[in-house]
Amino acid sequence: MLLIPCPWCGNRDEVEFRYGGQAQVPYPADPAALDDAAWADYLFVRANQRGGYAERWVHADGCRRWFDVVRDTVTNEFAP
Amino acid sequence: MRSRPSRASRGIAPRAERLPDPPARLWRSAEPERSYDVVIVGAGGHGLATAYYLAAEHGIRDVAVLERGWLAGGNMARNTTIIRSNYLLDESAALYGHALDLWERWPAELDYDFLLSQRGVLNLVHTEQEVRDARRRAFANGLNGIDAEFVGPDEVAALCPILDVSPDRRYRVLGATWQARAGIAKHDHVAWALATRASELGVDLIERCEVTGFVTDGERVTGVRTSRGDIAAGRVGLAAAGRTSELTDTLGWRIPLQSHPLQALVSELLEPVHPCVVMSNHVHVYCSQAHKGELVLGAGIDSYNGYGQRGSVQVIERQLAAALELFPIFARAHVIRTWAGVVDVTPDASPIIGPTPFEGLYVNCGWGTGGFKATPAAGRVFAHTVATGSPHPLNEPYGWERFRTGALIDEHGAAAVAH
């Protein structure tokens, strides 16, 4: 049960959150301008590294806010 | 209502049967050479099966399988060993169906009793929509030559009498698909059988040799960098499961994979009570009783990316609550061990098997939560791919390009827990 730092509610148990995968993957400004490869990258390809990983969570059963954190995918420690 | 063992008066239990002794000789652990015709990265089931087929079917014996830890210590050591082929989609049915055919041939072919037990698998359904989906899958299976059928609650109870199919459950059992040829096998021994035969055929199995990157010549991969030095290779086959993307990242190629923890657990040994394999996507648990007698249970992945080979405990708590909804008799069984693997999941929950944008580099990954059952077929088609440079008809649809064209092989709808 991870202890996840919600910027609004403080540390809360993982069960209150939903995972949102890699952070900072913006919706393309003009999808129509992308070729199939670039669009597929947006849809399906995400970073997957070991170690520090910028990711998103939403405090689904709490304040319902989305936020970004950096978590080590090996130790699960959140960067301060 | 409690059944008392008849020998209760003196209470001395009969002795359990010991499983057959494993072979007295297994594989030969090798030291790395400078160069090989083919280097396979990862000595899991898939890497080992690939090496075996390269040697056995393609006559390619100058092969090394490089393993960062101990042989078959990744997901191969951690899976709940469920084997079935009752997949919905044609592409999956063909691949997993082929795997099941090979499973049936392997004990003789590999001359190794790895305890293949075709005890049958029940995939339970609990809602009307799940009934529709299950019947759809059973109809498709029939036409694809797969022995799966839809059975009602009474038949479910007959097949697995300890299941609670009573109507007053929170989610009552409305039926199941039943595949009689499905079952389990002893995972470690499957790996050891492959390792032993591959090593007899001349394959070098090299443990504690971590691949850290590739040697390249332009867009061509000509070898691997390892913790024990560079090794040249005519071709390289990646079978590194959860750590695949770490390696592809070194080439600047991002592959659509996310690595997640997947947990499982076992109970103490119990006298046989559970005759088959039971899975339920809806309440989210699956359970079988292994040969020694331990109950083996699993559920879905942990939501977050993780390489720690451990997951969160609420996943275990939830899965046991689900297990007891189905199997009240297990209330007082004990969890004696929990563990986790790192599974590589693709966006459509189907594997990626085929060539890569890099000449000489081939990839077999993305098996997520369900690749054990595919081991024979995966090894065979991947060996074909590596040996010939182009996919076998069975893995033709499984190339990474499908994410660009949109021709996904999306089993998601049919199997949220896809073991």
Add this chain to the structure above:
Amino acid sequence: MTRLPSGGRVDRGRTVECVVDGVPLRGHPGDTLASALLAAGRLEVAPSVYLGRPRGVLTADPGEPNALVQVLDDPEPMVPATEVELRDGLAALSLSGVGRADPGGAARCEKRYRHADVVVIGAGPAGIAAALAAGRGGARVFLVERHRELGGALLDGDERIDGLPGADWVARAARELAARPETRVLTRATVAGHYDHGYLLVAEHSAPEQRPPWQRLWHLRAQRVVVATGARERPIAFPGNDRPGVLLAGALRRYLRRFAVLPGERAVVGTNGDSAYATALDLVAAGASVPLLVDARPEPPAALLARARAAGVPVRTGAAVIGTSGERRVSAARVAAIDDQGRPVGPVDVVECDLVAVGGGWNPAVELTRGPLVWDDTISAFVPEGDAAVGAARGSFGVRDCLAQGFEAGAAASTATGFPVAAPPIPPVDADPEPSRVRPLWIVQGDEGSSFVDLQRDVTVADVRRAVDAGLRSPEHVKRYTTLGTGSDQGATSNVLGLGVLATLLGIGSPGALGTTAARPPARPMRFELLAGRDRGALHDPVRTTPMHDWHVRAGAVFEDVGQWKRARHYLRPGEDMAAAVLRECAAARTGVAMMDATTLGKIDVIGPDAGEFLNRVYTNGFAKLAVGKARYGMMCTADGMVFDDGVTMRLAPEHYLMSTTTGNAAAVLDWLEEWLQTEWPQLSVHCTSVTEQWATIAVAGPDSRAVLARVAPGLDVSAAGFGFMEFRNAVLRNGIPARISRISFSGELAFEINVASWYGQAAWDAVFADGADLGITPYGTEAMHVLRAEKGFVIVGQDTDGTVTPLDLGMDWVVSKRKSFIGDRSFTRPDTARSDRKQLVGLLPVDRDALLPEGAQLVESDAPRTPPVPMLGHVTSSYRSAALGRTFALALVRDGRRRVGEVLHAPIGDADLAVEVTDPVFYDPEGARRDGHQPR
């Protein structure tokens, strides 16, 4: 008579009666089943699992490998007798390592969630010291102890702390801890898992008289954890080391001290370190004879030798027990000098005895420390790196060190959590000095018989040798080849010994080079039901019901699960089956009037100046230009262009929309909207609020629905002209209830939806039902709703779609705007998604008008060869008998389906085929003539 006349911590004043293996057994409160068996002279337990060898109690710990029992009266499939507290009525059977699931078993187990500043695991001297120090500043402290009493090893020895006997010091400390408001002491509580971010699972067993609950699972979230779990003694692998009567030396001492049980008369002590000397002395003090103490070390500390001599215990050094003999119990030990390799050299002495006490060294209990382990040559064991544990768990076996480390760690933990305290001064300690170095001794290659490593799994040195001969080197491989350490004790007594044996067989110096096998939670077996907690039966998953639920129950509704909701599927009248009920309900909607509880549909208020623009982006069709007062059907896709949800959205005001979603997707849609708003389009000024349960919704459908509405809402102009299709009105029902009424239809009939605040749901329902009574108003369920909408070719997302279907595949081009961009549009032009021959929604009419296609049936060309794999064209998504059509019909997704209209396909069902004609998916009233119904009567 093996119970000593005095001593021990059992309540001699009371007697407890129970039955083991059918034979009565007596003991005292405070006994474990194991101590009572030993006190009764019943040292032998069930034979071993595979080899059937006689076995006896080995330990006094939860890691007991031999003395396993099935408890019958309060069913337990398998549990160590060392863990069972004696109580009246206890009935147990000995087990050989294989348990029995009992269908009668289910007990109340609870959970409890707490947060702590400091959790101390283990209440020996180290843990008690840590808790004492940590709680001084007012920090929230938990001290968790597995046994029923605090004290740990202090209860088994002679140490004096602060001038008090160990047990008295413990009692004093316990009083101090109990008096602290923010300190909580848990006994009979085992920390079973130490997870990320200080999360601990603690399995607490209730004392027999405190049930229910039987057990409680504490979830502790700790800022700091102090591990003070002590150490476990290990055996030595010599031939015949599994004979009943061979016990671990520390266990024997514990039986003497805590339970006043002396389970024999003549004990040979075999060891490689200091601690077994104390056992020998205690045995003598208890009246047993110790004919020989064998120490593998050539030169043990002189002080120890002197004390043994003083007690009359002969000591042989540089030697070991190399074998035992005896029928059902050890009757003699064979002893010889051993060389560097543990091989016997020189003559063999046979020493008669009925006990062999073995001390092979102590392994710190490190399973909860989480950090890396390093090999410590002094104690020949793995210890946690640095100060990840205190006391014996760190490898420090002297009481003074334990106290010092405990105080230090407790104070540091408290300070780190914001309660600065200094470590208390260490009280005077009168105890043995820190023990000296042990001689690593794993295998004694005796004369005959098997040497056991893992007693529960019946694994011998020969088995490990076989693994090595097979070519295995890694401890993980040897574990899996031999099953060493995989029993319910998880190798408590065998793991490190196994590593030592392996290292010896591989000819490498020490197990340190091999590393350990991985330890995993739980640190003790935990019942499934304990982890499941109260999430059982009705509480397994919330049951969601609508305000009219009780009415449906009374009306004979049969419910189906849709998400967590219970929805009425159909209403059975006496003598009816489901098919008849559904036909009746459909007929009512098509020819008269019918009503349905549609409350479960998701509802979301979308408010703000940019609400229209926002909806334009999330729906495939346009909403910005929807007029206030009107409603529109919309469809949403995921970014990869697949249908995600659909529903009707009303525009309540220029900047206020009310969206509806499917029942199952309500939460997912709200999440989806929030995600886009918060993460992609924060510049849009829009807010979403879930109002699903603010509103109860009653659908009234059928040609007579207008008549009913006219009565229910007398002030409302319900005429076709006055109340257009896809419009809504605010109105007041005749009983005064304010309502929002819309004219929308999922059946093709004239229909209305009445929305009222959910607390009025039942009253509004009653009004509609009463006002339609003379018109035969019929409540209908989801099944009739499905039939009615299918007759009209309306899809149900999730039934007629499955995550691989685009709106275009459904033939719903009209809902896909070409004039604006929306989520998913880009995906439609991907090569595969743009194919014209994708699976498309079509209708099917079985050639036999009475044949009902099974849902899920696959479709093939009529002349398709029937040898697998048979090429499949698609499948039946919905299939019904229609009262209105007087026949069966179906919807299907079929490859290139729209071009196939008119073709006959086959659905192979078992050995037979059903021929079906492909049609347009709209079967009923394709012109939409019925939508306006007729005027009020």
Add this chain to the structure above:
Amino acid sequence: MTVTSPAEPGTTGAATADLRRSPLAARAAELAEHTARSGVLLAEEPFLAQVNLRAAPDVLDRLEAAVGIPVPRGVNEVRGTPERAVLGLGPDEWLIIAPDGAADGIVGGLVAAGAGSAVDVSANRTTVRLAGPRARDVLEQVCSLDLHPRAFAAGSCAQTLVGRTQAVLWQLTPEPGYRLLVRGSFAGYLADLLIDALPR
């Protein structure tokens, strides 16, 4: 922002008050029995007016002035009294609690004062009252939030999981006394869950 006329549905007229039924109305006697047996007060407090407010920080002063309600600036804080209070649900989200029937006026006032969104959710949730010296014990069996007075004092609120349902938890008094605001369809489950956790 406009409010559609004539009568915004969802509002309550005195004439119709007796037509209302709260989610746990049918279980009032049962809850009272459990209260008597266990010594922990477990009861429904039906029909509290509730308004969900979304607003940008810069208009808060104006909103407060317009409706006369103090708005907490911190998330999970409560301002006001048990009868009339504002709960901070998120950085731009509040829940206003007021006596039965007050929602309409509050929504109107907020909208007029320029709230981003003000929605009457009085019927969306019901309120369960849990109080008594052992109330915290009860809650600690089904909720993992830190309920220790140091962490969750009177005047705190939180949105969290209670069992398997989401709820707004609000501590009213220094001694354990909570309101749990739960969506109507989950109220039966919540009652079952809490009854199961009561001291026996």
